[in-house]
Amino acid sequence: MRSVDEHRAAVVALISAALPPVTVSLSDALGRVLAADVVAAVDLPGFDNSAMDGYAVRSADVVDASAASPVVLEVDGDIAAGDTRRHVLRPGATMRIMTGAPLPEGADAIVPVEASDGGVSRVALNLAAETGRHLRRQGEDVRTGDVVLRAGTHVGPGQVALAAASNVAELSVAAKPRVSIMSTGDELMLPGQSLQYGQIVDSNSVMLAALATASGADVMGSGHLNDDAEAMAALLGDMPGQPDLILTTGGVSMGAYDTVKEVLSGTGTVEFVKVAMRPGMPQGAGVVGERRTPIITLPGNPVSSFVSFHVFVLPALRALAGLDPEIATIESVAAQGWSSIEGKAEFTRVVVDADGARPSGGQGSHMLGALADATHLAVVDAETTQIRPGDTVHLLPLVGQDWPCP
Structure with a gap:
C-alpha cells in the first residue's frame, strides 16, 4: 500500500513542465496568481x-x-x-x-x-x-523600482489598486490549467432528473468542476459516461479540447464493473494503487493518448473524491500553473475529541470556529451533509488513533471557502 506522500509525489511527477505564464490587464487580473514580481514604475506619492x-x-x-x-x-x-x-x-x-x-x-x-x-x-x-x-512626501510609500507585489501572490482588489497606483497596467500571472472531468457509472443521472430505483444523482462531476474552477483552472468539459469500455477508451484516447489534465471519478476499485480501471489498466501508462488514507483509498494516475495527457482517476464516493481532489489534484494543478505544489497546513486545536483508524492517514471534515476544530458530522465517504458544513480537512497521521480536546491539529483549508475572492 502506498503512502499519501508517495502517491502525491507520483501524481505531481506526471507534470513534465509547467504551463507558461500569461500577461493580463488589471481588469482581468482579479483572482489570478502572480507569476512574476510587480515593480513600481513611479514613486508613491509621485510628488510632495x-x-x-x-x-x-x-x-x-x-x-x-x-x-x-x-x-x-x-x-x-x-x-x-x-x-x-x-x-x-x-x-x-x-x-x-x-x-x-x-x-x-x-x-x-x-x-x-x-x-x-x-x-x-x-x-x-x-x-x-x-x-x-x-x-x-514624494516616495514615502513606494519608490520607483520597489517590488510592491511578490510572485505567488493572489490578486485581490487591494493588489489591483496597488499595481494601478504603481503605474503598472499589465500583470504576469500563472496560466489556468485546462481540465476535463468525467464521472462514470450506469447508475448516475443528471441533477434535476427523475430517479428510478437504484439510480443516484451525479454530484461528482459538478463538484469537481466547482473545485477546479475555484482552484483557478478552466473546465473544458464536465459530464457523465456510462460503463461502456469501448466508448470510454475512444474518449480518453482523444479527449476534446486538448486538456492539460483529465479527472475521472468512479470505476477504480475492485468491482466487476469498474470500467475506468478495466480500460486504463491495459494501456500500461496508468497505475492503480491503494493509498493508506481514509477516505479515498483506491487511486489511479498516469498519462493517456498521443499527447500523453496526465490523468488522475478518483474514487466514486463523493467525499472520497472531494478529499482526493485536495490531496492529489490540487498539487497537480498548482504544478501545471508553475506554482509550488506543496500546500501548507495551518494549526488549530481540537475543540472536541474524535478517533482515527491506525495505519491510515485520515482526513476528517471539520468546522473551525473560535473554540477550534470539531468534526462537521458523519464521516462516511457517502455523507455529503457533513461535507457541506465543513471548512477544513484535519490531517491525522497514520500513527494517531485518538484526537483529544486541546490537541494540536493540522488543517487543510477547503478550496472555495473564500470564493470568489482568493
Whole structure:
C-alpha cells in the first residue's frame, strides 16, 4: 500500500513542465496568481502634496500663530488637485490648497482650513504648523523600482489598486490549467432528473468542476459516461479540447464493473494503487493518448473524491500553473475529541470556529451533509488513533471557502 506522500509525489511527477505564464490587464487580473514580481514604475506619492484642505505655508511664518493670536497672511491663489503648474510660495504669504494637490515650492507645512477663518484674499491662521505638518512626501510609500507585489501572490482588489497606483497596467500571472472531468457509472443521472430505483444523482462531476474552477483552472468539459469500455477508451484516447489534465471519478476499485480501471489498466501508462488514507483509498494516475495527457482517476464516493481532489489534484494543478505544489497546513486545536483508524492517514471534515476544530458530522465517504458544513480537512497521521480536546491539529483549508475572492 502506498503512502499519501508517495502517491502525491507520483501524481505531481506526471507534470513534465509547467504551463507558461500569461500577461493580463488589471481588469482581468482579479483572482489570478502572480507569476512574476510587480515593480513600481513611479514613486508613491509621485510628488510632495497636501494631506488636507487648507493653506500651504512656510512654517517660519506661522511659528507664533494661536487661537488667541492668529497670524494674518495674504492668499496668493489656489492650488487644486490635478494642477500641473509649478507654484512658488513667497515669504509672508500663503496659498489655498486642496487635498492631494502638489505643494508649492517654498512651502513646508499645511494649516487645515479648520484652523483658519477661511479667508480668500487674506486669511487668519491660528495653528503654528511645524515643518512637515499634514504633508505627504514624494516616495514615502513606494519608490520607483520597489517590488510592491511578490510572485505567488493572489490578486485581490487591494493588489489591483496597488499595481494601478504603481503605474503598472499589465500583470504576469500563472496560466489556468485546462481540465476535463468525467464521472462514470450506469447508475448516475443528471441533477434535476427523475430517479428510478437504484439510480443516484451525479454530484461528482459538478463538484469537481466547482473545485477546479475555484482552484483557478478552466473546465473544458464536465459530464457523465456510462460503463461502456469501448466508448470510454475512444474518449480518453482523444479527449476534446486538448486538456492539460483529465479527472475521472468512479470505476477504480475492485468491482466487476469498474470500467475506468478495466480500460486504463491495459494501456500500461496508468497505475492503480491503494493509498493508506481514509477516505479515498483506491487511486489511479498516469498519462493517456498521443499527447500523453496526465490523468488522475478518483474514487466514486463523493467525499472520497472531494478529499482526493485536495490531496492529489490540487498539487497537480498548482504544478501545471508553475506554482509550488506543496500546500501548507495551518494549526488549530481540537475543540472536541474524535478517533482515527491506525495505519491510515485520515482526513476528517471539520468546522473551525473560535473554540477550534470539531468534526462537521458523519464521516462516511457517502455523507455529503457533513461535507457541506465543513471548512477544513484535519490531517491525522497514520500513527494517531485518538484526537483529544486541546490537541494540536493540522488543517487543510477547503478550496472555495473564500470564493470568489482568493
